[in-house]
Amino acid sequence: MAQRASFASRYGPWAVVTGASSGIGAEFARQLVGRGLAVVLVARRRERLEALGADLHAAHGAEVRVVVSDLAGSDGVANLVAAVADLDVGLLVNNAGVGLKGRLIDLDAGVLRRLVEVNCQAPLALAHGFGRRLVDRGKGGIIMVASTGGFQALPWSAAYGASKGFDLLLGEALAVELRADGVDVLTLAPGGTDTEGPMNTGVDPAKVPGKLMAVEPVVRAALDGLGRRTLVIPGAGNRAAAWATRLVPRAVAARAAGRIMRRVIS
Numbered sequence: 001m002a003q004r005a006s007f008a009s010r011y012g013p014w015a016v017v018t019g020a021s022s023g024i025g026a027e028f029a030r031q032l033v034g035r036g037l038a039v040v041l042v043a044r045r046r047e048r049l050e051a052l053g054a055d056l057h058a059a060h061g062a063e064v065r066v067v068v069s070d071l072a073g074s075d076g077v078a079n080l081v082a083a084v085a086d087l088d089v090g091l092l093v094n095n096a097g098v099g100l101k102g103r104l105i106d107l108d109a110g111v112l113r114r115l116v117e118v119n120c121q122a123p124l125a126l127a128h129g130f131g132r133r134l135v136d137r138g139k140g141g142i143i144m145v146a147s148t149g150g151f152q153a154l155p156w157s158a159a160y161g162a163s164k165g166f167d168l169l170l171g172e173a174l175a176v177e178l179r180a181d182g183v184d185v186l187t188l189a190p191g192g193t194d195t196e197g198p199m200n201t202g203v204d205p206a207k208v209p210g211k212l213m214a215v216e217p218v219v220r221a222a223l224d225g226l227g228r229r230t231l232v233i234p235g236a237g238n239r240a241a242a243w244a245t246r247l248v249p250r251a252v253a254a255r256a257a258g259r260i261m262r263r264v265i266s
């Protein structure tokens, strides 16, 4: 109980969770409510957000606000910031993301641009805007959801891997920049996780090396690590694979990752 109260006083009263309509983001919302926070649920699919919000309110009496926003659009971030201007936000979870598989030159240029907007531009702008607010109030947190795919080049998912490398390095840098201001920044780098995300982008779960993790332990590891660590890689196998990429030349790591990607998307 004391732990719940201290989490809520450090990171509450409100958390903004992007990409809350499914997968890892919906689980962040559930666990944050379980830790005593009110949540702003952000994504494009209103009905999913409203259903989750109603469940959270019914089960925990949680305060919930739904903000429908397309973070790929030029107005998405500004609309979100305006929609929560009246709330005391103590935690930003930059989770919304899209995957993209295939040879880069075969992919649509507009789809590639939107990937960069959702995976890089939006989390950067939100970390910038909310980071200032958190520093001014002297406490709070930011969680950046990157991926083990960001630890090395990711052929056959090149833009996605690069975007997650961006999130990883941005989060790690902000952890250093904001530490003295009382703002805890944690980067979460999940490996394969059982959500609709990978399936929507053509990944065959049966071909993914190792077992996909459930969302519950992935999110729990992040929330347990917030304020204690700056990078969390859930799962021992994922941690070993992430560290192994540092022990070999980068070109070797890129080729190995490319072999795995070819297999899981074919």
Ligand SMILES: NC(=O)c1ccc[n+]([C@@H]2O[C@H](COP(=O)([O-])OP(=O)(O)OC[C@H]3O[C@@H](n4cnc5c(N)ncnc54)[C@H](OP(=O)(O)O)[C@@H]3O)[C@@H](O)[C@H]2O)c1
Binding pocket: 018, 019, 020, 021, 022, 023, 024, 025, 042, 043, 044, 045, 046, 048, 069, 070, 071, 072, 073, 095, 096, 097, 098, 099, 118, 145, 146, 147, 148, 189, 190, 191, 192, 193, 194, 195, 196, 197, 198, 200
């Ligand atoms: N699952 C994995 O294996 C895995 C591994 C490593 C990292 N990750 C990362 O984890 C995060 C969550 O992914 P997930 O696996 O939970 O996938 P998911 O179930 O597909 O969730 C993605 C979320 O992002 C939202 N989103 C996508 N495009 C958006 C846009 N233009 N504007 C606003 N919201 C948008 C989606 O909501 P709407 O469609 O309703 O807008 C959805 O809520 C991503 O950043 C992903 O890169 C996932």
